[in-house]
Amino acid sequence: MTSKEIRQSFKDFFASKDHQVVPSAPMVIKDDPTLMFTNAGMNQFKDIILGNAPVKYPRVADSQKCLRVSGKHNDLEEVGHDTYHHTMFEMLGNWSFGDYFKKEAIAWAWEYLVEVLKLDPDRLYATVFEGSPEEKLERDNEAAGYWQHYLPNERIIDGNKKDNFWEMGDTGPCGPCSEIHIDIRSEEERAKVDGLLLVNQSHPQVIEIWNLVFMQYNRKADGSLEPLPAKVIDTGMGFERLTMAVQGKTSNYDTDVFQPIIAKIGEITGVAYGNDTRKDIAKRVIADHIRTIAFSITDGQLPSNAKAGYVIRRILRRAVRYGYTFLNMHDAFMHKLVPTLIDVMGDAYPELEVQKTLIEKVIKEEENAFLRTLETGIRLLDKEIAEHKGSDRNELEGGIAFQLYDTFGFPLDLTELILREHGMSVDHKGFNVEMQKQKERARNAAAVETGDWVKVRDGGTEFVGYDETECETQVIRYRKVKQGILPGCPFQVAVLCRNGRPDRR
Ligand code: GLY
Numbered sequence: 001m002t003s004k005e006i007r008q009s010f011k012d013f014f015a016s017k018d019h020q021v022v023p024s025a026p027m028v029i030k031d032d033p034t035l036m037f038t039n040a041g042m043n044q045f046k047d048i049i050l051g052n053a054p055v056k057y058p059r060v061a062d063s064q065k066c067l068r069v070s071g072k073h074n075d076l077e078e079v080g081h082d083t084y085h086h087t088m089f090e091m092l093g094n095w096s097f098g099d100y101f102k103k104e105a106i107a108w109a110w111e112y113l114v115e116v117l118k119l120d121p122d123r124l125y126a127t128v129f130e131g132s133p134e135e136k137l138e139r140d141n142e143a144a145g146y147w148q149h150y151l152p153n154e155r156i157i158d159g160n161k162k163d164n165f166w167e168m169g170d171t172g173p174c175g176p177c178s179e180i181h182i183d184i185r186s187e188e189e190r191a192k193v194d195g196l197l198l199v200n201q202s203h204p205q206v207i208e209i210w211n212l213v214f215m216q217y218n219r220k221a222d223g224s225l226e227p228l229p230a231k232v233i234d235t236g237m238g239f240e241r242l243t244m245a246v247q248g249k250t251s252n253y254d255t256d257v258f259q260p261i262i263a264k265i266g267e268i269t270g271v272a273y274g275n276d277t278r279k280d281i282a283k284r285v286i287a288d289h290i291r292t293i294a295f296s297i298t299d300g301q302l303p304s305n306a307k308a309g310y311v312i313r314r315i316l317r318r319a320v321r322y323g324y325t326f327l328n329m330h331d332a333f334m335h336k337l338v339p340t341l342i343d344v345m346g347d348a349y350p351e352l353e354v355q356k357t358l359i360e361k362v363i364k365e366e367e368n369a370f371l372r373t374l375e376t377g378i379r380l381l382d383k384e385i386a387e388h389k390g391s392d393r394n395e396l397e398g399g400i401a402f403q404l405y406d407t408f409g410f411p412l413d414l415t416e417l418i419l420r421e422h423g424m425s426v427d428h429k430g431f432n433v434e435m436q437k438q439k440e441r442a443r444n445a446a447a448v449e450t451g452d453w454v455k456v457r458d459g460g461t462e463f464v465g466y467d468e469t470e471c472e473t474q475v476i477r478y479r480k481v482k483q484g485i486l487p488g489c490p491f492q493v494a495v496l497c498r499n500g501r502p503d504r505r
Contacts, residue, residue: 003243003257006117007063007348010092010237013112014061017104019094022057024349026299027065027088028308034169036308037067041093042168042213042234048097049173050218051229058099063239063348064091065295069311076315076413080285080322083204083251087315088292090239098230102178105212105233106146109180113210114150117246123183125199126151129165129176130158135225137165143178143214154196163200166213166234173228175215179208182245205250210237253284257344261287264340269327282326289319290337290363291345297359298351303366314411316363317370321414324374332367335360370409377408381415385422394423398430405431406438450492451480459496473497 001009011021025044029035035043041064047053068075069087078085096105106126113119126147131139139158147156158164159179167174183195185205198206215232217225240252247255253262262273265283273283293303296312303313316334323329338352338360346353384400396419404410416426455477464471473495481492 001117001246003239003247003255003344004347006243006246007090007092007239009116010063010112011061013116014059014094014108017059017094017108019059019061020057022060022062024062024064024090027067027295028299028301030300034171036070036311038064039066039068039073040064040168040234041066041091041236042095042173042215045095045097045234046168046172049215049228049232049234055097058097059095060097061094062092064093065299065349066091067292067296069292069315079288080281083253083284084207084238084241084244086240086252086288086291088288088295092237092239092242094233094235096233098232101231101233102143102212102214103146105214105235106143106150106178109210109212109235110150113180117242119182119245121150123195124151125155125157125181125183125195127157127159127164127179127181127199129178130160132161132165135161135165137176140164140176140178140214143176143212147178157196157199159200166211167219171219171221173215173232173234174217174219174225175213175232175234177211177213180210180212181206181208184245184248184250207241208238209241209245210235253287258284258287260340260344261290261337264337265327268333268336269323269329271327279326282322285322286319286327286334286337289315290334290341293319293334293363294338294341294352294359295349297362298349298355302362310411313366314413316366317409317411318414318417320367320370321374321378321418324371325378325418330371330375332364332371334367335364338363373408377404377410378418380404380408381410381418385419385424388424389422395425395427398427398432399434401426401431402434402438405435453477453479453494457496461494462497464497471497 015021025038027038029038029043032043032046038044041062042049044064045060048055065088067088075085076087079087094105094108113124114121128144128147129137129140131137144156163179164177165174166177181199183190183198183206185195195206213234213236215234216228218228220226240255240257243255243257244250244252249255252258262283265286266273271279273280293312293316301308301312303309303316305313319334323333338356342352342356352359380400381404384396388394388396396415401412401415404415405412412426412431419425456475459476461476474497475493476496478491478493480490
């Protein structure tokens, strides 16, 4: 099956079980102060789950654009280095709001994977929540009981709170969960080591594909759990991982979700995939990050210097630097990947095609802006790294990291990433001190101390800027200021000019 067919088959399957298939919510969140980006399919249903909004459809399914780069769920460091984590990914999910619960959720998950997608049942494992005495929560015997209809006991594995109690964030809906893991290793590998021993051990080929969350609580700000008004099923399946399993690949990047993008990077850079580990990582990072950036732009989040915009800028700069250092890309190139991305994902997410020109333009401008300072910054950093290598210090001074940030546009995490490649780190304390000093300077610069206005002649000011770019004027009043708007000018002046024409009186 192609990835497009897999996505569609999921929607069709749950539609056949009376689910309303709804569109993905935007990946960028504007109305929830606890979250910058959609990090799970359930985000758009949070108010329904908490009982603050009416249930429109008791059963829902979708494919949701998610981003995990900040907060409780953050996979950024793994991306590109491993084969199965992403910044942006699609989450296939089904929900029940006070309708069916564990029995059907488990039965349908099994039916979809084994009967529709024909995944080998011998390669599947389920985990269940082992309980938590400190939270006064018991083992999920109910879920374990349902799994016994499909799996032998030894492949139903107890998991702790970290793995088997899912929470949206520090507050909000949560509950015990049951994860489905799949072993995609070769028969030979499987004969050597039992997959059972590799579940939840960060093995790249024994991985979680689907999480069935049995939402029962709301985590409050004081850390306590309060029962939800109704029980909810909230499932999330990583589309890219599922595609890897169905297509018989061992890396998400080898599926048809990523291969066309990786091939296009190869065409642009002239560097083949699969010959050099560091170049391959760079390509995977770029193939991953272009999705995040393009989808953020379509959802209205442009790269900027603050909050969500800075997250996107950081991701873009990270990708540009991978291209620069490992693929020798010294000119803007990422924007050229947009048409290929549209070929791969445009039918499921038509907003990409609609906003193609904007996406390309924004990415190109961002690339060029960073490339203007990247080389000088890299040279400075290389010099520092070389000097540190000759000494026993492996921490870059905070002041240098700050200079890279402030003058050369290096996000701190990018500097850290480069340093890590050389076994070094950053003095965070020193960096924060410099950041604080700069904030002080900005505050002082913004504070304008003024004297009293001195009147020269009568008259009000008149704005002529719509029609004129230059005109002669007369000063009608002025005052002395400590910090003027123009450097070196200690006065603020109010001027008169009539009808855009100089008043020569
Ligand atoms: N809400 C389920 C998950 O994100 O895994």
